Amino acid sequence: MSTAPQHPRSAALTSIEKLHARTGMARIVSWRYVVLRRMTQFGILLLFFGTAHWGWEAAKDVPLLTGNLSGSKFLGLIPMADPFAVLQIFLTGHVLQKESIIGAALVLGFYALVGGRVFCGWVCPVNAVTDLAGWLRQRLPIPTLFALNRNIRYFVLATALILSVITGVAAFEWVSPVGMMHRGIIFGMGLGFLALIAIFLFDLLILKNGWCGHLCPLGAFWSLVGKTALIRVRFDKDSCTHCGECAKVCPEPQVLNLKKLEQTGYVVAGECSNCGRCTALCPEDSLNFDLRPLIHRHHPASGAREAAIENRNT
């Protein structure tokens, strides 16, 4: 290694410059994952809503998607269930029926492959509320009120499980704003919108990324599941100029610890929701979605690819 700084400030500034000089079209393209995420989030709710209220059917007498995000049935055949809810119900001492266990296993398996917090970024409707609050907060001069350890969510998770045993009801399900929102949209809101307003104000004025990034036990649960995920954000250390723009847009910036990423070559932390903000934004294209087993094959190749391009140019 040379004695010169590995990542000169000038290179980083050039990268930031590049970001600011983007054309309008490039800016819109960089929102592609946000648009896709809103489409999956509300698309799934629309399938539930359409089945519940407009009688959407795949075939005669085969409802398309019944239930909600806590438990559902696709095409009247494939059961799905929120494994965290099922775990809580299990802890209350209720003997669960086979269908909910199969459903929970299917959902758990799916997210264990694509990334646990893909639920948070791509499915959970509360994410749309907190994203809006986060986006506004970046644009308003709102000072930091206090800092909270992000690991507090794991204590909330543990509390939810312990309380399920003590009270005999699924502790989080009875107070969950996530449940209030998707149930509310599909089956009738009641006063659930108040909880959502509270979360919005909390995230906007009190704590940045407060709910999803610090408190939500469901997110904590999916973070733990996500450690095995196959789809991960790959990091290319050769092209990265350490401009830090990725961490600015990331709702969980601690997962983008570049020193760690240089060693691992990809985002290891389970808290990453694969939301794609950083990959779409990175001015040097150093962050990209990839399959974990292929990352190490791609990683050394990234240097070789640049060499090949240089060879072509000369």
Next chain:
Amino acid sequence: MSVKNIARRDFLAKVAQGTAVAACGGLLWDYLLRQEVRAHPYALRPPGALAEADFHAACIKCGQCVNACPYDTLKLAGAGGDMPIGTPYFTPREVPCYLCPDIPCMKACPTGALSPQLKDVNDSRMGLAVIDLENCLSWKGLRCEICYRECPLQGRAIVLETHPRGISKHAMFFPIVHSDACTGCGICEKACPTTEAAIRILPHKLVQGKIGEHYRLGWIEKNEITQEFKPAAPEAPAKPGKKAPGMDYLNEGAP
């Protein structure tokens, strides 16, 4: 002290702090849960629902029973309303349960909160019909009996009893509900023509009494003393020369 020890100490302190936060928050959370769970003792649940506490534990709040109900009887409780959050219930005066023979709501339940042990929908016990005798048209002496005629278990859940009336030749026809057959479907409550229903469905716990098992209804055939209540075994016979216990009064004042 080594760096490792300091790091461990720091870690333990943080765990203690986190646990303290969780414990404080947990107490509040626990209070909220207990409030919410006992929010409404009047909730009428779909056919096959487990007893209320078990139902609260088992229901995953997915609403598949609500989807499956062909009459839109079932509703999923919203947040902050009268009913425990996210659980299915019905309001008979609006839409009663029409007792589908195939029980689609029960079949849709993934957790067993609506128990598959219910094989015949007529065995379901969602609640019990209760008649307000003061406002029941039939009990006032009018010919109404609509609840009796609408009852899907006519003659079993609701029967008519005729009573002679003093000043008129015409008898009065009193509807009487029998709890051993009433499913609590609420079709009677829906049909009742009074401004406020004079027959209503309420959870058994709120309206049903229970006589002690020691009561013997001697005039009913085979109404034996129950197994649980056997008379105490007779005491051993008194030995000769001693007084028989409890029999002294017979000998008192004897010549």
